[in-house]
Amino acid sequence: MSSESAHQHNAACLELFAKLSEYLDRELEPDTCEKIEQHLKDCPPCRSCLQTLKRTVEFCKSMKNKPVPSELSSRLRSMLEQLR
Numbered sequence: 001m002s003s004e005s006a007h008q009h010n011a012a013c014l015e016l017f018a019k020l021s022e023y024l025d026r027e028l029e030p031d032t033c034e035k036i037e038q039h040l041k042d043c044p045p046c047r048s049c050l051q052t053l054k055r056t057v058e059f060c061k062s063m064k065n066k067p068v069p070s071e072l073s074s075r076l077r078s079m080l081e082q083l084r
């Protein structure tokens with residue numbers, strides 16, 4: 001089996017997700033950011049997740065004092081579940 005392993009890809013996705021919020025907050029080393037951007041280029045599912053996460057973060061920032069709508073957070077959670 002020499003083709004790109006789906007398992008390996010999935011592990012990379014999980015690693016990416018662990019760092020995604022830091023990535024959005026620009027708290028990562030440039031090296032790590034680059035790795036994430038590289039991964040996002042090759043991984044449409046992660047890209048769409050990032051879009052959703054970004055929108056969620058911006059939404060939360062714009063509504064500082066209000067709780068995150070459960071609809072949004074459960075959508076994010078189900079995306080994560082799919083990667084498991």
Ligand SMILES: [Zn+2]
Pocket residue numbers: 009012013016039043045046
């Ligand atoms: Zn991915």
